[in-house]
Amino acid sequence: QVRLIETGGGLVQAGGSLRLSCTASGRIPNYYNMAWFRQAPGKEREFVAAVAWSGRSTLYADSVQGRFAVSKDNIKDTIYLQKSTLEVEDTAVYYCALESSTLALSPRASRYDYWGQGTQVTVSS
Numbered sequence: 001q002v003r004l005i006e007t008g009g010g011l012v013q014a015g016g017s018l019r020l021s022c023t024a025s026g027r028i029p030n031y032y033n034m035a036w037f038r039q040a041p042g043k044e045r046e047f048v049a050a051v052a053w054s055g056r057s058t059l060y061a062d063s064v065q066g067r068f069a070v071s072k073d074n075i076k077d078t079i080y081l082q083k084s085t086l087e088v089e090d091t092a093v094y095y096c097a098l099e100s101s102t103l104a105l106s107p108r109a110s111r112y113d114y115w116g117q118g119t120q121v122t123v124s125s
Contacts, residue, residue, distance in 0.1 A: 002026045002114040004096050009119030014088055016123075020081040022096030022116055029100040034079045035059075036070060037109060038092035039118075047107035048094070051079055059105040064090075086123045093118040 008020040022034070035050035048068065050059045055072035069082040079096060097112035 002028055002098055004098060004114055004116035006094065006096050006116045006119040009094065009121045011122045011124060012086055014086060014123055014125050016086050017082070017084040018086065018121060019083065020094055020096075020119060020121070022079050022081075024077040024098060024114075028077055029098075031100075031102045033099040033101060033103070033105055034072065035097045035099070035105075035107075035112060036079075036081050036094060037097060038090075038094045038121075040089075040092040043092075045095070045109060047109070049081060050105040050107070052105055053102050057105060059107065061107065083121075088123050088125050091121060091123045093120050 003026045006022045012018050031053040033052050036048040037045050038048050039045040047061050049070040051070045051072045058070050067085045072079045095118045096116045098114040099112045
C-alpha cells in the first residue's frame with residue numbers, strides 16, 4: 001500500500017504564491033508518475049499537473065499553464081506544486097495522486113492508483 005501526504009495548503013491573497021508538497025511512503029513502486037488534481041466546492045475533480053517518473057516530463061492543464069510548476073524529487077519521493085499569480089478561481093482542495101507506471105502522462109483520474117487526503121487552498125480577493 002502506498003500512502004500520500006499533502007502539505008502546504010492555506011489562505012493566500014490573489015496574486016500571491018504558494019507551494020504544495022506531496023510525499024509518498026509505504027510500498028512505493030520503483031517507477032511511478034505523479035499528479036495534482038483539485039476539486040472546488042460544487043465542481044468535479046479536475047486535473048492540474050503531472051510529472052513523469054523521471055522528473056523530466058510534465059503536463060499541465062490549460063488553466064494553470066505558465067502559473068504553476070510541478071517538480072519531483074526522486075530521492076525524497078516527493079513532488080511539489082509551485083503556484084504563483086494565484087486567482088480566486090484556484091480555491092479548491094488539492095489532491096496528489098500516484099500512478100504505478102512509466103506510461104505517457106495522462107490527465108485522467110482513472111489512471112492513478114493512489115490518492116492523498118487533500119489539502120485546502122483558499123485564495124482571497
